[in-house]
Amino acid sequence: MTQPIIEFENVVKRFGPVTVLDRLNFSVQPGEKVTIIGPSGSGKSTVLRILMTLETIDDGIVRVEGEPLWHEESGGELKPAGEAHLRHMREKLGMVFQNFNLFPHMTVRRNLTEAPRTVLGLPKAEANDRAEELLDMVGLVDQADKFPGQLSGGQQQRVGIARALAMRPKVMLFDEPTSALDPELVGDVLNVIRQLAEEHDLTMLLVTHEMRFAREISDRILFFDGGTICEEGTPATIFGEPKQERTREFLKAVLDNG
Numbered sequence: 423m424t425q426p427i428i429e430f431e432n433v434v435k436r437f438g439p440v441t442v443l444d445r446l447n448f449s450v451q452p453g454e455k456v457t458i459i460g461p462s463g464s465g466k467s468t469v470l471r472i473l474m475t476l477e478t479i480d481d482g483i484v485r486v487e488g489e490p491l492w493h494e495e496s497g498g499e500l501k502p503a504g505e506a507h508l509r510h511m512r513e514k515l516g517m518v519f520q521n522f523n524l525f526p527h528m529t530v531r532r533n534l535t536e537a538p539r540t541v542l543g544l545p546k547a548e549a550n551d552r553a554e555e556l557l558d559m560v561g562l563v564d565q566a567d568k569f570p571g572q573l574s575g576g577q578q579q580r581v582g583i584a585r586a587l588a589m590r591p592k593v594m595l596f597d598e599p600t601s602a603l604d605p606e607l608v609g610d611v612l613n614v615i616r617q618l619a620e621e622h623d624l625t626m627l628l629v630t631h632e633m634r635f636a637r638e639i640s641d642r643i644l645f646f647d648g649g650t651i652c653e654e655g656t657p658a659t660i661f662g663e664p665k666q667e668r669t670r671e672f673l674k675a676v677l678d679n680g
């Protein structure tokens with residue numbers, strides 16, 4: 423087995439008195455497409471937010487490409503990471519948010535070129551070429567001069583995906599990317615994610631309530647419950663013959679409503 427690109431080792435996350443992640447352990451291999459499913463409040467989004475350094479951890483260790491995310495090694499010991507380390511680690515990851523989180527006062531093109539220029543120091547022409555290529559990929563090359571507010575939710579989310587990709591991350595995190603969309607706009611966004619999964623060796627970690635989609639694109643499914651992984655396996659196992667009663671109950675409830 424190669425070195426995992428993501429590792430959570432006994433990770434604990436608390437919000438006040440509530441333990442959201444309870445000594446969570448899992449790892450993701452490079453290029454793997456892994457989907458986290460589970461009931462509301464089970465800590466799925468928190469896992470992605472920790473990886474994106476938007477939430478701290480209370481205990482345990484998170485590694486990206488074998489390097490501690492929230493810690494730095496100093497004299498053989500791990501100490502809390504400083505801002506420079508976090509910035510360096512953050513560049514390995516791109517995140518697509520439920521509510522798009524685009525910069526509303528910037529054009530679509532500028533949304534894609536801003537971070538490559540300011541963070542990666544890309545020259546303007548190169549950043550523009552990269553933006554053009556990505557907008558072409560998500561089918562929005564003709565919308566480059568518009569502002570996010572002039573686009574539909576589905577178009578905004580496709581810009582969100584292109585914006586994350588513009589930083590050439592090694593891992594893409596998707597946090598319920600279609601749950602804020604009107605049903606008729608979901609398909610185009612899923613098609614873009616599907617294409618990414620099929621054509622690139624990007625590592626993908628996805629949180630979604632779209633069970634059919636999860637089954638189709640994932641190499642592995644993690645079923646979260648109560649801040650730990652209750653069951654994991656291939657889509658065929660988790661959806662076809664789940665072993666845990668809790669998984670069966672959850673899937674029955676969501677598939678009956680779906």
Ligand SMILES: Nc1ncnc2c1ncn2[C@@H]1O[C@H](COP(=O)(O)OP(=O)(O)OP(=O)(O)O)[C@@H](O)[C@H]1O
Nearest residue numbers: 437438442460461462463464465466467468469629
């Ligand atoms: N900033 C915060 N402050 C306090 N509690 C929080 C915060 N963020 C999340 N929580 C709580 O942590 C728990 C896990 O949240 P999280 O968003 O990770 O769940 P989830 O599994 O993604 O749920 P959903 O499917 O509803 O999005 C929830 O009980 C939530 O209310």
